[in-house]
Amino acid sequence: MTELILIILHLFFIMAFFSINPLIFNKKLNNTIATSLTENILLNFLITGNFILILSYFNLNLSEIIKFYSIYFFGLCIFFLKNKFLNFSKTKINYVFDFIIIFLISIIICIDISNKLILSWDSEKFWLYKKLSFYNNFSIENLKNMARPEYPFLGGLIGSFFWKLSFIGSEYASRLYLGLVYAIAIYSLVENISVPKIYKFVILFLFVLITYDYHKLFNGNQEILIFSLICFTLSSCYKIKYNKNIVLNFIIILLSCNLLVWTKQEGLFYIFFIMITTFFVFKFSSKEKIYFFILLLSLIILRIYIFKVYNFEITLNKNVVNELSFQVIISSLDIQKSLVILKYLIFAIFQNLYLLFGLILILLNRIIDNKTKYINVYLLINITFIYVVYLLVNDADRSHEFLLKFGIERLLFNISPIVILLFVETLDKKKKLFYKNNS
């Protein structure tokens, strides 16, 4: 009984704290920008992630990081109590509905995590040791002694942070927060559809139902974080497209991109794909495009610099891609290999209902001539990326087919938030057309 109560409390406290509007520190911003519960939670999550990540650069251990973080925590609580708590108006009742539904989804997932308890092969091999290193109060420097020090460590850092703050001592406490992040990530996209709230909840549950799989998402792998961060960025892209809180959404994109760089090696590429997509939804001047590019590039340079400072090897996945010379690239362009990749790409799409739904949605959009240029660009870049990655892959220990069989679905899942965005875009366009024809 106690353990169940502790799980509920763990989730409730995280959610309640993250529900506070982080713009509360600035009265002007707080009054001019109306944020939803989802935006509050995702903003707080992104701020927390970036905050502890930046502190970890200074070789601080987790206890020291938590001490610094508590300043932010108490500041936010004090401002909330001072400004908002007493003025809790009836208009905020929508917050309560959102809170209940998101809490419901998250608690179902958390309970599943706390009973299934199995970790994936990769997670046991290296991701978990990074988490344990932080949890045992070692700083970033100690990662040199762990497996795969060249891999980014953000998942382990955030996991250990929530684990340390939890009332639960077992390992699964470090993964409970992912239930909330996952629910919020999907809802951040679904929220954009202009339909009554109850319909949004139905759509949210449908997407959760079709995407949820403990053994793929919550077994300690990093894909769920990448998926969620890409959801946040795509949702912000969509909002920017319709001129909603441009500055705030731009900040969300930047904060998410910084976390993406530190989540997995692929993140380095994903942020540029997001950048190119943003160019299609927001009409930047050439100058602004250059600034944005420099900003994203500086995130990567910062990572390389931190890796250099701590003497971590700077490489992509050296076990899989050994060399990136021109000769290797040319020799990789093999028709036989391309056909095998195509075969597994089709297999992966047809084995996963969610991806299959995405494919059908793209075809339907083609038939009804619905133009979603930025989504097409995003899809094209990402599919090309997956194709190129598997053309270049050359692992001495495992066959090309083995890598495709166990890896391609994960890479497709990483970019799959685009399916939800495509659904949102299609539904909204059809709705607008319906009203236009009726009026």
Next chain:
Amino acid sequence: MSKNKIKKFIKNNFFVLCILILLVLTFSQKTDYARNIYNILSKSHSERFVKAHKKNIFSGFCKKQSHGYIDYIKSNFSHLFSKETIPTIINFDKIRRKPYWIFLNTKYNLSENYFIILNANLNEDLDLSTYDILDNYQNICFLLKKND
């Protein structure tokens, strides 16, 4: 929200509400919600861990990586080890990894006195005469202590 407003809301959205409830229940069923809650209420973390790893493709209670047996030793013989010194794991199934992470530490010393032996059936020459057997699971997995 007053009682009348709630009534009106339910009347107006009856169909969608039913679908929503159906979806919540389907999602609960997909995650095995009732069984999960029952297990959390009735079993300790260690029991759940052991049960979960029985179905694990690369492990089991006392086969392959034997997560279950290691966790059983960790829970039941914790008084023999400290956080810094944990028993040495010897797995005779050579291709398997040794999941030391179960002890939740990264900087540890391997004990020279206590040994967890896994898949002992794969080694016919195993001589236990110089050890005290603290635990024996079907003559396959052991917790041993070196004789003084």
